[in-house]
Amino acid sequence: MSSPESPAPHDLGAPDPHLYAVSRRSSALLTALFVAIVLSAGISFIPLPYVVLQPGPITNTLGQLDGKPIIAIKGATAYPAKGALDFTTVRVIGGPGVRVNAFDLAVAALRDDQEVFKREEIYPEASTQEEIQQENAAEMVDSQEVASAIALRELGHVVPERVIVSQVPEGSPAKGVLEAGDEFVSIAGTPTTDAVAVQTAVRAQKAGSSVTIVVKRKGADKSLSVPTRDNKGSTIIGVLLGRDYTLPVDVTIAAGGVGGPSAGTMFTLAVYDVLTPGDLTAGKRIAGTGTMEPDESVGPIGGIRQKLHGARDGGADYFLAPADNCSEVVGHIPDGLTVVKIGSFDDALGAVKAIAAGKADTLPTCTVD
Missing domain, CATH: 2.30.42.10 (PDZ domain)
Known part of the structure; x- marks a missing residue:
């Protein structure tokens, strides 16, 4: 027996068959969605045989690192330089000992400043992280030696x-x-x-x-x-x-933990600038990349798209790009960045001087063949 205020038994009623069916279907959908999320999360953490290239930081070769000049000179007068001659870098996600996953690849596919490559396209098969680091370090040392030698030869020194x-x-x-x-x-x-x-x-x-x-x-x-x-x-x-050069001037280049040969062109320009009076850049911020070969030609590099974006993100207004990379440059230049095509040290030096003089619009650019 119930009080008058108590709901009648029929007010509780039996469940509406229609509403009950909807409730079951929603439960099934939610369960399926949950399973899909779990599976996607699992797949996203499965290591895949790819690497992702992303823009890395830029470094002003005319500046300092850990409180010391990046370009240090002994045996000759070093002149203070304004402006910036930035070398650019690429951050590599993946490779020996580190694998990317589906989430990394999905993000990279949506961005113009990232690229996905098969692992073997970037690293030799069976190479270890230690071997890659050693090779990159050796290439960096060699690029610095070549840069110093070419800059000194350009200034009239004999460099065996x-x-x-x-x-x-x-x-x-x-x-x-x-x-x-x-x-x-x-x-x-x-x-x-x-x-x-x-x-x-x-x-x-x-x-x-x-x-x-x-x-x-x-x-x-x-x-x-x-x-x-x-x-x-x-x-x-x-x-x-x-290459072991007998340098008439003691040149030391401190690049931090960066490896590889692609900063050679910017190092050469920086050593030349520090060893010559005046301000080569006229205060402009110029970034670039490219190996510097012993015959003074500028060689192509990997990750040019990432370096273009890294340069612009770092505040550079101009970018010196190897001529052999032009096919990868066209269509991928960030807004506000002027790209100049170079094929030799003379090209690079002439480009910097023209930019400093406000004549960047007269310089060659990368175009579609």
């Missing part, structure tokens, strides 16, 4: 050059035969006066054979039989080449 073994990676056919620091004297009887001569002489050999290489080790000539192997149709001995 020796080609040496910079590194013998694990798995190299020359491992246990050649050593870091060996100076090339000849290959198969051909004198090796520069890096091009070394590469040409090695490529002339039959892959899989051994070649006689004379090196100078600890002051004495040593004749060695060095195995070769094929690498994508070219004969190699599997060593990293370095």
Whole structure:
């Protein structure tokens, strides 16, 4: 028995069959959505054999790092320089020891400043993180040596050059035969006066054979039989080449933990600027990239799209781009950034001078063929 205020039993009623059916369907949909989210989250953390390139920070070669000048000179007058000659970098997500996932790839696909590559397109197969770091460090040191030598030669100094073994990676056919620091004297009887001569002489050999290489080790000539192997149709001995220059001026370049050879052009410009009176940039902020080769040509690099965006994000107004990268530049220039095409150190130096003089509009740019 209930009081008058109590609801009648029928007010509780039986569930409406229609509403009940909707409730069950909603539950099923929610369950399916939950499962999809869980599966997507799981997939997003599965490592995939790709790498993602993203814009990295830029560094003014005319500035300081940890309170010390990036370009330090002894044995000659160093002149203060205003403006900026920025070298650009790329942040690589993935590679040896670090794998990307589906979420990383999805984000990269939506952004113009990021690119996805298969892992083997960026890193050699079976390479380790330590090997990559060692190779990048060796390339950075070599690029700094070349930059200093070319800048000093441009200023009239005589700079003798020796080609040496910079590194013998694990798995190299020359491992246990050649050593870091060996100076090339000849290959198969051909004198090796520069890096091009070394590469040409090695490529002339039959892959899989051994070649006689004379090196100078600890002051004495040593004749060695060095195995070769094929690498994508070219004969190699599997060593990293370095250049040992006798510089008449002591030049030190501190780039921090950045590796690789692509800052060579900007280093060369910076050393030249510091060793010459006046302000090469006239206070302008100029970024750029490109290897600097011993013949003073500017070589192509990877990650040009990321470097363009990194330069603009870092405040640069102008960008020096290797001519051989122009096909990757067109259509990917951030708003507000003026890109200048360069193919040599003379091109780069002339471009900086023109920009400083307010004549950037007269310089060559990357165009579609």
